[in-house]
Amino acid sequence: MEHALTSEAIHHYCENHTTKENELLYDLNRQTHLRTELPIMLSGHLQGSVLKMISQMIRPQYLLEIGTFTGYSALCLAEGLQENGKLITIDNHAEQAEIAKEYFLKSPHKDKIELLLGNAIEIIPTLDCLFDLVFIDADKINYTNYLDLVIDKVKSGGYILADNVLYNGEILHLESAGKNAKAMHNYNEKIVNDSRLDSVLLPLRDGIMISRKK
Numbered sequence: 001m002e003h004a005l006t007s008e009a010i011h012h013y014c015e016n017h018t019t020k021e022n023e024l025l026y027d028l029n030r031q032t033h034l035r036t037e038l039p040i041m042l043s044g045h046l047q048g049s050v051l052k053m054i055s056q057m058i059r060p061q062y063l064l065e066i067g068t069f070t071g072y073s074a075l076c077l078a079e080g081l082q083e084n085g086k087l088i089t090i091d092n093h094a095e096q097a098e099i100a101k102e103y104f105l106k107s108p109h110k111d112k113i114e115l116l117l118g119n120a121i122e123i124i125p126t127l128d129c130l131f132d133l134v135f136i137d138a139d140k141i142n143y144t145n146y147l148d149l150v151i152d153k154v155k156s157g158g159y160i161l162a163d164n165v166l167y168n169g170e171i172l173h174l175e176s177a178g179k180n181a182k183a184m185h186n187y188n189e190k191i192v193n194d195s196r197l198d199s200v201l202l203p204l205r206d207g208i209m210i211s212r213k214k
């Protein structure tokens with residue numbers, strides 16, 4: 001993908017100096033490019049490695065992902081789960097979810113991952129878990145709604161990550177920006193003004209907001 005913040009050369013240098021994707025992730029990355037129309041949605045090697053590392057630092061027991069796509073980020077996040085941990089991932093696209101399921105079954109973490117098919121806005125209120133880590137990576141216009149829906153389901157000291165918060169730099173030109181970039185700006189403003197959270201916006205790839213619930 002085009003990276004608004006880092007040159008392609010820097011991005012590739014970083015990838016080349018990051019531990020290689022394991023075979024399963026490499027294959028999923030390739031199959032996602034062959035079998036889906038918007039492979040650009042996949043987190044990819046660099047961001048996936050960051051998600052894995054964050055998850056390994058937190059060692060979550062309960063992890064929620066909103067927006068599975070073909071399961072790449074879920075497989076990265078699952079690397080940090082505790083022995084008895086569980087990752088719930090939600091997507092409303094049946095065909096993509098089939099690819100994700102296929103790859104979850106090949107993963108050593110298969111028994112820890114549960115994929116829920118449907119609209120995340122309807123599913124999240126039905127979840128009866130306190131999460132250590134939530135990754136928001138679905139439809140941009142609902143990010144603020146997702147925050148409202150998950151905040152009371154995040155443990156004190158737990159984390160909320162949100163992807164694409166810089167929206168390819170469009171957030172700097174709001175007068176001409178599309179609805180997704182405006183939604184990302186609204187999310188960033190809401191987050192930074194929320195006294196329940198400490199947050200940092202990392203200019204990684206398309207921007208990741210990391211928030212910690214106090």
Ligand SMILES: C[S@@+](CC[C@H](N)C(=O)[O-])C[C@H]1O[C@@H](n2cnc3c(N)ncnc32)[C@H](O)[C@@H]1O
Pocket residue numbers: 041042043044066067068069070071072073074090091092093096118119120121137138139142
């Ligand atoms: C950017 S992709 C997720 C990428 C994935 N996290 C990764 O890094 O590989 C966004 C996903 O959100 C899903 N999605 C969009 N709106 C949704 C909704 N309301 N409920 C559930 N899933 C949704 C889409 O079907 C799509 O697969």
